[in-house]
Amino acid sequence: MEALQTLDLTKHYRSGSFTKKNIPALEKVSLSIEQGEIFGLLGPNGAGKTTFVKLILSIVHPTSGSATVLGYPLGQRKLKEYCGYLPENHRYPAFLSAENTLIFFGRLNGLPESTLKEKAHALLETVGLKDWAKVKTKKFSKGMLQRLGLAQALINNPKILFLDEPTDGVDPVGRKEIRDLLLSLKAQGTTIFLNSHLLSEVEMICDRVAILNKGNVVRTGTISELTTQKLAYHIHLSSPLTKEVRERLDQTILPIEYHETSLVVTLHEKPQLNLIIDILRSGGIGIEDMTQQKTSLEDYFIQIMKGENG
Ligand SMILES: Nc1ncnc2c1ncn2[C@@H]1O[C@H](COP(=O)(O)OP(=O)(O)OP(=O)(O)O)[C@@H](O)[C@H]1O
Ligand SMILES: [Mg+2]
Known part of the structure; x- marks a missing residue:
């Protein structure tokens, strides 16, 4: 069973008391998220990421389409027990x-009164706020509030x-700590869905x-599918x-980026790799190592957005 499955999930907001302007926020979004995975929903400002999460948690309701979380249809009360949310x-x-x-x-989540204090302290320790337990949140920095928010999202041991x-x-150290925490939750079987820039x-x-772009899913895949x-x-x-080898490489008319003792070649088809290797070796140039080039997710994202938005 999937942790989360949506089918053509659509949300149009109505805005303005008189005009009732139609604001399309999500268009027919179908996603499937496996249990135990960490899934990221990306997209520019206003793409519909927060709307998606709000729909899943029944904070807003879909215009059309459907979804299930751990097999339960949206809105089922039982579901709230299984979900944690950092808004x-x-x-x-x-x-x-x-x-x-x-x-x-903890009380809102119906946790037994006797366990509340202990649970609160354990979570504050987990998110690095152990020494701040008694301090009022009005004194908290943005990052500290975010850590507290994460502790809040974990109060009911969500699935x-x-x-x-x-x-x-x-801050960077805090971000690393949060990443490590999320990975350890994943190792315990928790499914994690996150929106991030x-x-x-x-x-x-x-x-x-x-x-997501303008409410539509434009790409899905594993990180390596998207970045390789x-x-x-x-x-x-x-x-x-050598000059001679360089000339022979140029004659292949393949796009080649030359560096001091390495080169990056983009092929039209895989067998062309042998041609490059033959040219190098026949010219007496040894090959130390060869790796498939990766782009960063950020470069990939920017490339996709440029394509999508002309
Ligand atoms: N309550 C609302 N009433 C009317 N329009 C809304 C409402 N909430 C969101 N929208 C609109 O829906 C679209 C999607 O907004 P959403 O907050 O889901 O985007 P987002 O991807 O989370 O953006 P960000 O990266 O800035 O957080 C935007 O055009 C936004 O203006
Ligand atoms: Mg948002």
């Missing part, structure tokens, strides 16, 4: 301490965790991603190219 731009009562914030959310920009405002982070922890440039190879050489 975008969350606000907690400023007069509550970190400890009391978590106790409050599936929805995180909207989890590392927003968190920090593509280098997404690349480090997500198993699969989908890219299929036919570009980086070839490391044992010595610099």
